[in-house]
Amino acid sequence: MKRPVYLGIDIGGTNMEVAVVGAKGHVLARDAIATRAKKGPEAAIARLASCVAHLHEPRWQLGGAGLGCAGLVDAGRGVLGSSPNLPGWENTALARIARRHFGVYTLVDNDANAAGYGEYSRGAGRGSRVFVCVTLGTGVGGSIIVDGHILRGQKNTAGEIGHMTIRETGPVCKCGNRGCLEAYLGADALVRSARRLLASKKSSVLKKWMRERTQPLSPQLIAEAAKAGDRAAHMVFEEAGAHLGTAMASLINVLSPDVIAVAGRVAAAFPLMEPSVRDTIEQRAFAEPASLVTIVPAKLGTDAAVIGMAMMVRERAAGDRSD
Amino acid sequence: MKRPVYLGIDIGGTNMEVAVVGAKGHVLARDAIATRAKKGPEAAIARLASCVAHLHEPRWQLGGAGLGCAGLVDAGRGVLGSSPNLPGWENTALARIARRHFGVYTLVDNDANAAGYGEYSRGAGRGSRVFVCVTLGTGVGGSIIVDGHILRGQKNTAGEIGHMTIRETGPVCKCGNRGCLEAYLGADALVRSARRLLASKKSSVLKKWMRERTQPLSPQLIAEAAKAGDRAAHMVFEEAGAHLGTAMASLINVLSPDVIAVAGRVAAAFPLMEPSVRDTIEQRAFAEPASLVTIVPAKLGTDAAVIGMAMMVRERAAGDRSD
Numbered sequence: 324m325k326r327p328v329y330l331g332i333d334i335g336g337t338n339m340e341v342a343v344v345g346a347k348g349h350v351l352a353r354d355a356i357a358t359r360a361k362k363g364p365e366a367a368i369a370r371l372a373s374c375v376a377h378l379h380e381p382r383w384q385l386g387g388a389g390l391g392c393a394g395l396v397d398a399g400r401g402v403l404g405s406s407p408n409l410p411g412w413e414n415t416a417l418a419r420i421a422r423r424h425f426g427v428y429t430l431v432d433n434d435a436n437a438a439g440y441g442e443y444s445r446g447a448g449r450g451s452r453v454f455v456c457v458t459l460g461t462g463v464g465g466s467i468i469v470d471g472h473i474l475r476g477q478k479n480t481a482g483e484i485g486h487m488t489i490r491e492t493g494p495v496c497k498c499g500n501r502g503c504l505e506a507y508l509g510a511d512a513l514v515r516s517a518r519r520l521l522a523s524k525k526s527s528v529l530k531k532w533m534r535e536r537t538q539p540l541s542p543q544l545i546a547e548a549a550k551a552g553d554r555a556a557h558m559v560f561e562e563a564g565a566h567l568g569t570a571m572a573s574l575i576n577v578l579s580p581d582v583i584a585v586a587g588r589v590a591a592a593f594p595l596m597e598p599s600v601r602d603t604i605e606q607r608a609f610a611e612p613a614s615l616v617t618i619v620p621a622k623l624g625t626d627a628a629v630i631g632m633a634m635m636v637r638e639r640a641a642g643d644r645s646d
Numbered sequence: 647m648k649r650p651v652y653l654g655i656d657i658g659g660t661n662m663e664v665a666v667v668g669a670k671g672h673v674l675a676r677d678a679i680a681t682r683a684k685k686g687p688e689a690a691i692a693r694l695a696s697c698v699a700h701l702h703e704p705r706w707q708l709g710g711a712g713l714g715c716a717g718l719v720d721a722g723r724g725v726l727g728s729s730p731n732l733p734g735w736e737n738t739a740l741a742r743i744a745r746r747h748f749g750v751y752t753l754v755d756n757d758a759n760a761a762g763y764g765e766y767s768r769g770a771g772r773g774s775r776v777f778v779c780v781t782l783g784t785g786v787g788g789s790i791i792v793d794g795h796i797l798r799g800q801k802n803t804a805g806e807i808g809h810m811t812i813r814e815t816g817p818v819c820k821c822g823n824r825g826c827l828e829a830y831l832g833a834d835a836l837v838r839s840a841r842r843l844l845a846s847k848k849s850s851v852l853k854k855w856m857r858e859r860t861q862p863l864s865p866q867l868i869a870e871a872a873k874a875g876d877r878a879a880h881m882v883f884e885e886a887g888a889h890l891g892t893a894m895a896s897l898i899n900v901l902s903p904d905v906i907a908v909a910g911r912v913a914a915a916f917p918l919m920e921p922s923v924r925d926t927i928e929q930r931a932f933a934e935p936a937s938l939v940t941i942v943p944a945k946l947g948t949d950a951a952v953i954g955m956a957m958m959v960r961e962r963a964a965g966d967r968s969d
Contacts, residue, residue, distance in 0.1 A: 474792060481776070483900060490813055491889070569814050572811060576809040576810060577807055578799055608823075615800040
């Protein structure tokens with residue numbers, strides 16, 4: 324008998340990753356190619372299909388393909404709505420195109436749900452009943468999974484944890500609101516915060532690096548400086564952690580999750596934020612749910628989305644067969 | 647064949663309400679008696695049982711009893727944990743006591759979930775997939791129902807919508823946190839806000855009433871004055887509505903509900919808040935989920951909890967039979 328495998332695909336503005344994933348969530352083979360978004364979704368998926376043909380082994384039985392994609396995705400209809408990172412791809416029936424090219428059952432979802440479902444099924448959220456995955460990157464995203472089901476809300480628009488208001492009179496966010504979590508914790512906000520704190524410092528590892536390396540300020544560079552003992556850089560994450568703690572305290576009071584995982588590129592800096600995150604939660608959340616929640620870094624790193632899409636399609640294909 | 651009926655019971659610090667509810671959620675008979683909390687839960691439930699014996703008709707077949715109760719309720723085990731309004735009732739196995747007295751399947755839940763489930767099954771939330779019920783009373787409570795299931799979180803502690811932080815540096819809340827929704831919208835907060843606004847007014851309907859009627863300030867009196875044209879009283883609800891809108895915008899971004907219902911004693915003042923609630927949501931929430939949510943006053947009034955508990959026990963009893 325052939326081994327059942329599932330495709331997990333992560334379509335970004337620059338690159339696309341594809342992984343062949345076993346039924347238990349292990350990546351068996353993988354590749355990454357340029358998206359070339361301008362040439363349109365049909366061409367991109369055709370190139371993904373030939374990529375998959377190269378990876379494929381005769382002993383595998385392909386059970387389905389799951390595509391994760393940045394933007395507003397109508398998962399029920401398999402359609403990508405708006406997509407700031409994939410200009411020209413708006414209102415594309417991605418699931419239908421993928422089904423034609425791969426010849427299997429296909430699913431489409433947004434990248435936050437893809438990563439959240441990966442962490443839920445194979446990473447930090449395994450076995451949890453109410454799971455929250457917060458993604459720290461350029462923006463702040465999220466995904467909520469209740470009893471194994473992604474909480475999608477209307478047209479898959481739920482999970483925008485970065486756009487909870489934590490301070491009504493706070494700074495303006497890219498979304499137009501004031502005082503969103505993202506306005507304090509997005510990459511731009513962290514860089515702004517570093518600039519502000521550096522302005523008052525005479526000597527600083529970070530200042531020295533910026534001169535010597537001529538590198539632009541980034542959350543990664545600030546984190547590196549904090550780890551090297553830079554006080555201002557450390558304060559950036561201390562303050563950011565307090566804001567993250569405020570948002571998590573609200574989520575704890577409202578959802579009472581078992582597990583909150585911190586994912587995304589900036590999650591590597593989570594240990595720098597962790598003390599102030601925990602202090603803030605202790606001050607702000609109810610004692611009972613706060614004592615019962617586990618807050619952990621995500622486990623799957625950049626594989627979360629491809630594993631998540633593969634596991635999602637595995638679940639769904641199994642469900643559809645049994646119906 | 648006998649008609650299946652379910653008991654819905656709402657145990658408050660002062661009074662207990664009991665209703666015999668038909669399978670479709672109609673109240674067929676009802677009564678209310680004093681709780682006499684000091685005499686303990688055993689005595690209270692025995693009195694409820696004799697109350698039910700008086701209400702009962704031979705053509706009814708009692709299918710179960712659901713007890714709603716203020717406090718921290720472990721619904722899975724049927725145990726009331728802490729209970730500020732029922733001193734001495736802590737850690738009582740209420741479901742077990744009730745089963746002994748009523749001789750039927752019993753369930754216990756907290757009052758917020760009871761009311762939320764009532765509105766979901768028979769009121770403002772019928773047919774919704776993600777339903778949020780916000781309760782405005784002395785405090786601000788809530789309940790979230792996803793695909794027909796109450797989102798309970800760990801040990802039934804979820805749903806504390808009143809304790810989302812909307813302003814990190816805001817006033818201290820009874821829960822110990824700063825800037826909770828309840829710190830702006832609880833009964834005490836509304837009264838404080840009215841005092842502040844009245845201090846700067848020379849003439850005011852509300853001031854006149856307070857002198858003439860020697861009534862203490864309450865949200866109900868402020869609402870009455872606002873409806874009679876008092877500008878300061880109107881502003882109390884305008885400002886409160888803006889804060890409620892902020893919290894709702896966060897809930898919309900995170901949960902993307904189909905319906906948000908506003909329940910509780912202060913909900914009668916919702917029309918006074920509604921314009922600023924809607925303006926704030928338009929400013930703060932994402933356009934897509936904001937355009938898809940329906941915000942409405944609750945429909946069942948004070949019957950929500952008894953109907954909710956009866957419907958909850960009906961669902962559960964049916965589920966247990968089919969397992």
